[in-house]
Amino acid sequence: MKGEVLAEVLDAIAAKRPIVLATNLESGEQRLLGPGDGETDEERVHVSTALRLDRPVTTEADAGPRRFYQPFNPPLRMVLVGAVHIAQPLSVMATLAGYEVTIVDPRTAFAAAERFPGVTLNLSWPDEALESLDLDARCAVVTLTHDPKLDDPALGVALESDAFFIGCLGSKKTHATRLKRLRKAGFADAELERIRGPVGLPIGSRSPSEIAVSVLAQVIESLRKP
Amino acid sequence: MADQSEAEVLTAAREWKAAGHRVALATVVKTWGSSPRPAGSHLAVRDDSFFLGSVSGGCVEGRVVEEALGVMQTGEPKLVEFGVSNDEAWEVGLACGGRVEIFVEALE
Structure with a gap:
């Protein structure tokens, strides 16, 4: 994980801003997505599901590289x-x-x-x-x-x-x-x-x-x- | 829900890095059956083997720390799996009979 990515995650938590960390589990490449963000419709669904259920979404290999969408939500x-x-x-x-x-x-x-x-x-x-x-x-x-x-x-x-x-x-x-x-x-x-x-x-x-x-x-x- | 304690683990990782340590993060990305820590749980590991957080109930942390030290050397992220279906089940299997997949990456 890049230091900047970690810093952004921690900033979002401190600011009580919902954010999703998307990790490509094969390459390790990571992106940060806000509510409504995503490159494809499928990804947007993963992002909104992860945030709504406050639970990570892990995709399987049949749809390209496996990806892990981890939500960081504001406190309840x-x-x-x-x-x-x-x-x-x-x-x-x-x-x-x-x-x-x-x-x-x-x-x-x-x-x-x-x-x-x-x-x-x-x-x-x-x-x-x-x-x-x-x-x-x-x-x-x-x-x-x-x-x-x-x-x-x-x-x-x-x-x-x-x-x-x-x-x-x-x-x-x-x-x-x-x-x-x-x-x-x-x-x-x-x-x-x-x-x-x-x-x-x-x-x-x-x-x-x-x-x-x-x-x-x-x-x-x-x-x-x- | 996991925000508070996970945020503490991530904050520690950043502080260790800032203090000049090499640091790796392990994240539970998938679980099968009963396993003690849900997906999204973190273990932050420092180059002197000190760690914070958890990815199981203490069953596999030792092995994950070893993997983390390796990843700090290579810089290459790694997926590791532990559980009863694993050959190493006898050594580091989860007592609860579950399986867990963990992503280990270096903090750059």
């Missing part, structure tokens, strides 16, 4: 809107699973550092907070407040982003009225289909910790089994 992030009870176990579990967690809640009584030791808290209004986070395809957004004043502005920003997961806590009934409001705000049904609501896999969760497990499980499923 989870944005929780609402510093509510469920956010406490969920932020801890998501951190363990490798997510950089940010909790957004302008209500200082909720977003108190004592309630969330070691977690990044953002006290801005949710739309402002989510815009400043510059959401990308490695982000999951989960709204937990049940309060349209707080949840809806966050959803507005999340729906405009490439976030791989958008979920909303709340009953089916709450979710139906939420969708109605968002439709009124101009979102098309196709866009609203991205929202998982009520969020979480149906495992019969009752306590906040159990609900956190079901939410995190659904986020993981959506990342790994898209």
